[in-house]
Amino acid sequence: MKPSVYIGIDLGGTSIKMGLVDQLGNILHTLESPTPVKAGYHQILAVFSQMAEQLFRKSQYEWKDIIGVGAGVPAFLDQQKGIVVEAVNLGWDHVPLKADLERMWMVPIMVDNDANAAALGEMWSGAGKGASHLICLTLGTGIGGGVIINGNIYHGANGCAGEVGHITVKPQGGRRCNCGRKGCLETETSATAIVSDALEQVKGMSTGPLKDEYDRTGTVSAKSVVQLAQQGDSICLEIITKVGCILGNTLAQMCYLLNPEVIVIGGGVAHAGKILFDPLTKAFNKAILPRVAENTSIVPAKLGNLAGLTGAAWLIHRKYTLNKP
Numbered sequence: 001m002k003p004s005v006y007i008g009i010d011l012g013g014t015s016i017k018m019g020l021v022d023q024l025g026n027i028l029h030t031l032e033s034p035t036p037v038k039a040g041y042h043q044i045l046a047v048f049s050q051m052a053e054q055l056f057r058k059s060q061y062e063w064k065d066i067i068g069v070g071a072g073v074p075a076f077l078d079q080q081k082g083i084v085v086e087a088v089n090l091g092w093d094h095v096p097l098k099a100d101l102e103r104m105w106m107v108p109i110m111v112d113n114d115a116n117a118a119a120l121g122e123m124w125s126g127a128g129k130g131a132s133h134l135i136c137l138t139l140g141t142g143i144g145g146g147v148i149i150n151g152n153i154y155h156g157a158n159g160c161a162g163e164v165g166h167i168t169v170k171p172q173g174g175r176r177c178n179c180g181r182k183g184c185l186e187t188e189t190s191a192t193a194i195v196s197d198a199l200e201q202v203k204g205m206s207t208g209p210l211k212d213e214y215d216r217t218g219t220v221s222a223k224s225v226v227q228l229a230q231q232g233d234s235i236c237l238e239i240i241t242k243v244g245c246i247l248g249n250t251l252a253q254m255c256y257l258l259n260p261e262v263i264v265i266g267g268g269v270a271h272a273g274k275i276l277f278d279p280l281t282k283a284f285n286k287a288i289l290p291r292v293a294e295n296t297s298i299v300p301a302k303l304g305n306l307a308g309l310t311g312a313a314w315l316i317h318r319k320y321t322l323n324k325p
């Protein structure tokens with residue numbers, strides 16, 4: 001029997017997701033395990049190895065069935081050489097991940113940034129299925145972005161294409177970003193931004209659902225702001241509406257440059273649904289020329305937190321099954 005399936009890995013700062021993926025992009029089995037960040041690089045490779053063995057025990061597959069392994073990593077990478085240049089959350093600096101995994105597993109390995117992997121996953125078997133020109137935004141604690149042109153990730157001159165989280169959207173009076181600048185898309189529209197907005201509102205409040213939430217738990221979460229907004233709380237609704245407006249306007253600017261078929265919005269914040277997507281679409285339509293956007297749809301992501309491992313598997317699928325660079 002010829003090798004027929006892939007292993008996809010989504011390495012995050014808190015957990016590692018690993019799955020067996022078939023040649024149509026269907027996930028057959030998955031596993032999740034905490035990331036031993038403090039134990040370091042080699043311990044994380046050891047966990048990869050244990051997880052692969054567990055996957056084989058769960059399924060009828062073994063190493064001879066594996067075409068190759070793809071991994072998405074939260075990092076700046078030299079994708080061609082398979083070197084992780086800098087992964088701040090993991091404390092990695094110039095590690096030869098591709099070469100080390102090839103030595104460990106003796107199968108072809110491909111690596112890419114985690115946000116790029118998520119975009120590829122959505123293109124292969126998620127909300128962007130069938131599209132060749134796609135932008136994918138993941139709205140979580142931070143904001144990840146992936147740009148797909150002609151069916152392949154666009155990496156740019158040194159792998160930084162798609163770093164949309166640091167597009168300046170509020171040059172005056174924006175919050176300070178981890179990148180050192182102010183008013184980035186990430187500081188104004190991520191889950192972290194929603195929490196900051198809500199905490200600022202709570203300060204001036206004597207009563208109300210948001211204040212009750214704060215008094216009960218000592219803080220507020222983006223999830224609770226979304227839930228309160230969905231229940232009709234006007235202050236929370238205003239926070240989510242503002243996020244939608246900024247996103248819609250920013251996506252329109254991206255469309256003038258890239259003219260995508262699909263814009264996929266994923267991550268926890270996207271679960272807000274209609275209360276986010278309605279103001280987003282309105283702001284988008286206001287900022288875009290109809291001709292530019294007539295073939296563009298804005299849709300919520302479909303694969304959830306399995307997009308990354310699916311797209312990581314696609315990296316191998318493309319190179320070793322479709323024989324494309």
Ligand SMILES: [Zn+2]
Pocket residue numbers: 165166177178179180181184186
């Ligand atoms: Zn920034």
